[in-house]
Amino acid sequence: xxxxxxxxxxxxxxxxxxxxxxxxxxxxxxxxxxxxxxxxxxxxxxxxxxxxxxxxxxxxxxxxxxxxxxxxxxxxxxxxxxxxxxxxxxxxxxxxxxxxxxxxxxxxxxxxxxxxxxxxxxxxxxxxxxxxxxxxxxxxxxxxxxxxxxxxxxxxxxxxxxxxxxxxxxxxxxxxxxxxxxxxxxxxxxxxxxxxxxxxxxxxxxxxxxxxxxxxxxxxxxxxxxxxxxxxxxxxxxxxxxxxxxxxxxxxxxxxxxxxxxxxxxxxxxxxxxxxxxxxxxxxxxxxxxxxxxxxxxxxxxxxxxxxxxxxxxxxxxxxxxxxxxxxxxxxxxxxxxxxxxxxxxxxxxxxxxxxxxxxxxxxxxxxxxxxxxxxxxxxxxxxxxxxxxxxxxxx
Amino acid sequence: xxxxxxxxxxxxxxxxxxxxxxxxxxxxxxxxxxxxxxxxxxxxxxxxxxxxxxxxxxxxxxxxxxxxxxxxxxxxxxxxxxxxxxxxxxxxxxxxxxxxxxxxxxxxxxxxxxxxxxxxxxxxxxxxxxxxxxxxxxxxxxxxxxxxxxxxxxxxxxxxxxxxxxxxxxxxxxxxxxxxxxxxxxxxxxxxxxxxxxxxxxxxxxxxxxxxxxxxxxxxxxxxxxxxxxxxxxxxxxxxxxxxxxxxxxxxxxxxxxxxxxxxxxxxxxxxxxxxxxxxxxxxxxxxxxxxxxxxxxxxxxx
Numbered sequence: 001x002x003x004x005x006x007x008x009x010x011x012x013x014x015x016x017x018x019x020x021x022x023x024x025x026x027x028x029x030x031x032x033x034x035x036x037x038x039x040x041x042x043x044x045x046x047x048x049x050x051x052x053x054x055x056x057x058x059x060x061x062x063x064x065x066x067x068x069x070x071x072x073x074x075x076x077x078x079x080x081x082x083x084x085x086x087x088x089x090x091x092x093x094x095x096x097x098x099x100x101x102x103x104x105x106x107x108x109x110x111x112x113x114x115x116x117x118x119x120x121x122x123x124x125x126x127x128x129x130x131x132x133x134x135x136x137x138x139x140x141x142x143x144x145x146x147x148x149x150x151x152x153x154x155x156x157x158x159x160x161x162x163x164x165x166x167x168x169x170x171x172x173x174x175x176x177x178x179x180x181x182x183x184x185x186x187x188x189x190x191x192x193x194x195x196x197x198x199x200x201x202x203x204x205x206x207x208x209x210x211x212x213x214x215x216x217x218x219x220x221x222x223x224x225x226x227x228x229x230x231x232x233x234x235x236x237x238x239x240x241x242x243x244x245x246x247x248x249x250x251x252x253x254x255x256x257x258x259x260x261x262x263x264x265x266x267x268x269x270x271x272x273x274x275x276x277x278x279x280x281x282x283x284x285x286x287x288x289x290x291x292x293x294x295x296x297x298x299x300x301x302x303x304x305x306x307x308x309x310x311x312x313x314x315x316x317x318x319x320x321x322x323x324x325x326x327x328x329x330x331x332x333x334x335x336x337x338x339x340x341x342x343x344x345x346x347x348x349x350x351x352x353x354x355x356x357x358x359x360x361x362x363x364x365x366x367x368x369x370x371x372x373x374x375x376x377x378x379x380x381x382x383x384x385x386x387x388x389x390x391x392x393x394x395x396x
Numbered sequence: 397x398x399x400x401x402x403x404x405x406x407x408x409x410x411x412x413x414x415x416x417x418x419x420x421x422x423x424x425x426x427x428x429x430x431x432x433x434x435x436x437x438x439x440x441x442x443x444x445x446x447x448x449x450x451x452x453x454x455x456x457x458x459x460x461x462x463x464x465x466x467x468x469x470x471x472x473x474x475x476x477x478x479x480x481x482x483x484x485x486x487x488x489x490x491x492x493x494x495x496x497x498x499x500x501x502x503x504x505x506x507x508x509x510x511x512x513x514x515x516x517x518x519x520x521x522x523x524x525x526x527x528x529x530x531x532x533x534x535x536x537x538x539x540x541x542x543x544x545x546x547x548x549x550x551x552x553x554x555x556x557x558x559x560x561x562x563x564x565x566x567x568x569x570x571x572x573x574x575x576x577x578x579x580x581x582x583x584x585x586x587x588x589x590x591x592x593x594x595x596x597x598x599x600x601x602x603x604x605x606x607x608x609x610x611x612x613x614x615x616x617x618x619x620x621x622x623x624x625x626x627x628x629x630x631x632x633x634x635x636x637x638x639x640x641x642x643x644x645x646x647x648x649x650x651x652x653x654x655x656x657x658x659x660x661x662x663x664x665x666x667x668x669x670x671x672x673x674x675x676x677x678x679x680x681x682x683x684x685x686x687x688x689x690x691x692x693x694x695x696x697x698x699x
Binding site: 082108115117132 | 594596597599600606607614618619
């Protein structure tokens with residue numbers, strides 16, 4: 001019933017509601033939609049955001065991920081205009097918006113608490129921003145109807161927020177923040193208040209919506225699964241700095257630091273010393289896991305003290321060592337130990353294996369067969385093995 | 397139905413306590429006052445007739461009933477004194493309440509926006525005057541406002557006036573006393589609504605294109621309406637019947653209804669007319685009371 005919503009060129013309507021969409025000022029071709037340039041925000045002597053720079057492209061779904069207190073929300077609030085940076089610039093389409101008041105910015109925010117106006121109906125909540133922009137009544141009604149359809153809230157237009165369920169409130173908040181067709185939509189932990197099932201389905205709806213509208217979304221979350229599900233790129237923050245900006249796969253498979261490796265997902269880490277380098281292979285001697293052969297990473301390993309990181313699902317278990325393969329077998333890392341813990345989780349089984357050195361290695365094996373022929377039980381002796389390509393070398 | 401299961405028997409018994417209270421301390425005295433308002437004044441003990449005395453038998457009771465009349469109420473309508481007193485009370489209450497709202501709202505708004513740790517202190521400062529007797533505080537104002545009082549001394553010392561100004565026994569002094577005494581009753585309910593407001597709502601309003609002024613009128617103000625209603629009624633209703641403040645601070649040329657009632661009761665010893673004055677006053681105040689009640693109910697339903 002409602003037409004496929006809108007491409008970015010219609011977004012000027014709010015800025016100039018009475019006339020036809022004004023032509024967008026063509027951004028300089030080398031500039032991204034949003035450029036955060038050496039931004040600093042201090043609270044007293046505490047640097048919440050510390051010389052942070054980041055480019056975000058038009059049409060991107062970007063996630064800011066980090067533990068609580070890492071500055072991700074402060075950064076988002078600076079983009080919305082609720083905080084002013086102490087240093088640095090925030091360029092939106094080449095224009096510095098850092099000194100602009102929140103109500104003058106072409107960005108909108110969806111609040112963690114939703115912040116729906118309790119005295120206004122769903123319709124009036126969604127129309128709030130349109131009316132402030134001076135949009136005419138007919139257009140406002142049409143836009144509200146379009147938004148209501150977009151988030152599937154038909155029939156609830158006259159309800160007040162306290163007559164809605166949590167999921168419905170979340171949709172109203174989303175519709176309200178999208179109604180003005182912002183250049184950038186900021187989402188502050190938008191799904192944190194929903195239960196797990198609803199959160200997962202809403203994640204997919206958010207992605208779908210973002211793709212259909214072609215809008216730029218920046219989401220703040222502490223939930224790494226959520227960030228990996230929805231985002232094209234993720235910026236991981238810690239102590240006011242960006243630790244890594246990467247696609248979900250890069251972040252997981254090629255973490256830039258030990259901190260990232262441990263923050264994102266589970267991982268086995270063995271500290272050791274670089275011993276030798278030969279034909280694209282590094283040899284690293286570790287205290288807990290003996291000598292490990294790893295593939296030489298693209299970035300140069302400069303320091304001798306390193307650690308080897310392997311994701312649990314890359315660690316396979318078998319009763320005997322892997323069958324020798326003339327080309328590679330010498331390079332496969334084998335560690336012997338005893339299963340101490342086996343947790344059946346449905347899709348996978350997660351094992352803890354106590355190595356002969358006393359260290360513990362985690363392994364998760366997909367349950368590809370219904371019967372438990374591949375399963376290992378506690379106190380069983382096994383070989384844990386992994387290939388050099390599955391290891392990541394990081395500085396200690 | 398569900399209440400039966402949730403509440404224990406003692407809890408259900410306790411639930412009738414307010415009704416017992418209402419009957420004992422409101423309805424029964426009200427019936428006495430109503431009866432006296434329909435009686436005639438006499439110089440006797442008690443100073444009115446008829447007196448219901450069940451020991452005199454049924455016929456006497458019947459005669460007593462027949463002797464009740466609406467004469468006192470007719471007097472209230474026919475004599476300017478009463479009508480003017482009622483009008484003055486309503487005017488004074490309206491003006492005082494408007495001033496209270498105009499002063500109280502900004503104070504409360506400022507309080508609610510203080511950092512959390514200062515809010516408690518600010519609330520203490522509002523409440524502390526209550527620790528001193530109301531009467532003593534009004535007498536203190538008399539001291540300040542009188543001919544050679546503190547205010548005139550300061551004004552003279554600063555050469556702002558050349559002769560002492562008459563402050564006491566004026567309407568200004570009375571309004572000052574009213575605003576001073578009732579300000580906490582305006583601030584407390586307002587504070588309850590303003591402090592409870594989610595600050596994210598104002599951010600959302602700003603985010604959606606409201607200037608700070610628009611955000612105030614479109615979000616803060618409508619959301620504080622229940623507090624405004626409660627504060628206005630908490631001030632308006634007792635001010636209409638106020639006796640002490642106008643008696644001590646205002647001039648004697650025009651009276652508020654509370655003063656008229658006092659005169660009838662203590663000076664004229666006319667209990668029936670005084671009772672009639674009280675009954676009409678109560679009826680006048682029922683309208684705002686009902687309004688207040690409805691407001692409270694709405695707040696309970698949508699906190």
